[in-house]
Amino acid sequence: xxxxxxxxxxxxxxxxxxxxxxxxxxxxxxxxxxxxxxxxxxxxxxxxxxxxxxxxxxxxxxxxxxxxxxxxxxxxxxxxxxxxxxxxxxxxxxxxxxxxxxxxxxxxxxxxxxxxxxxxxxxxxxxxxxxxxxxxxxxxxxxxxxxxxxxxxxxxxxxxxxxxxxxxxxxxxxxxxxxxxxxxxxxxxxxxxxxxxxxxxxxxxxxxxxxxxx
Numbered sequence: 001x002x003x004x005x006x007x008x009x010x011x012x013x014x015x016x017x018x019x020x021x022x023x024x025x026x027x028x029x030x031x032x033x034x035x036x037x038x039x040x041x042x043x044x045x046x047x048x049x050x051x052x053x054x055x056x057x058x059x060x061x062x063x064x065x066x067x068x069x070x071x072x073x074x075x076x077x078x079x080x081x082x083x084x085x086x087x088x089x090x091x092x093x094x095x096x097x098x099x100x101x102x103x104x105x106x107x108x109x110x111x112x113x114x115x116x117x118x119x120x121x122x123x124x125x126x127x128x129x130x131x132x133x134x135x136x137x138x139x140x141x142x143x144x145x146x147x148x149x150x151x152x153x154x155x156x157x158x159x160x161x162x163x164x165x166x167x168x169x170x171x172x173x174x175x176x177x178x179x180x181x182x183x184x185x186x187x188x189x190x191x192x193x194x195x196x197x198x199x200x201x202x203x204x205x206x207x208x209x210x211x212x213x214x
Contacts, residue, residue, distance in 0.1 A: 015146035025134040034126050039096030045148030045167040048120040054109040073118040083168035150182045
């Protein structure tokens with residue numbers, strides 16, 4: 001009997017987002033429920049279980065309400081307290097939601113035999129085949145979330161705090177820690193024409209000072 005043995009935790013898989021071209025290929029080469037699932041995931045950053053947990057009542061005109069998650073047949077609340085949230089209804093996601101609403105036969109947006117889908121593994125075979133058909137590097141379907149976050153960061157239209165709230169992170173630090181490598185060099189794009197301490201001199205002031213010295 002072995003006592004006191006501890007096992008080193010496996011390192012968390014690093015984000016490996018899809019490129020813009022890969023996203024286009026994935027959506028163009030998929031159809032039906034899988035395409036709708038990918039579209040909603042890519043344009044909201046929701047976790048796979050959260051997408052499966054969506055009900056008609058969660059879809060509002062201006063937002064999507066995230067209240068539950070489904071995994072391995074279990075319906076639970078989302079991962080953290082911050083994960084219970086409202087996501088803006090981005091225009092690009094409407095198409096996928098509307099298309100899925102036309103096929104659902106239950107209270108859930110994604111269903112099978114008039115009941116909720118028990119796990120994202122439901123899409124596994126079709127997902128693997130899609131990756132092969134697109135000729136791109138295999139990644140888990142969860143990377144749709146990483147793709148959304150990196151795209152939001154690189155759009156330069158959102159604050160890190162806003163992105164964290166949309167994707168359900170408890171703090172902006174989670175975004176910076178996990179995705180800093182994908183926004184490398186962004187700090188060089190800031191406006192350098194500023195005076196932090198109120199001592200910046202205009203060109204005319206500098207010329208006048210130069211004349212006084214001479």
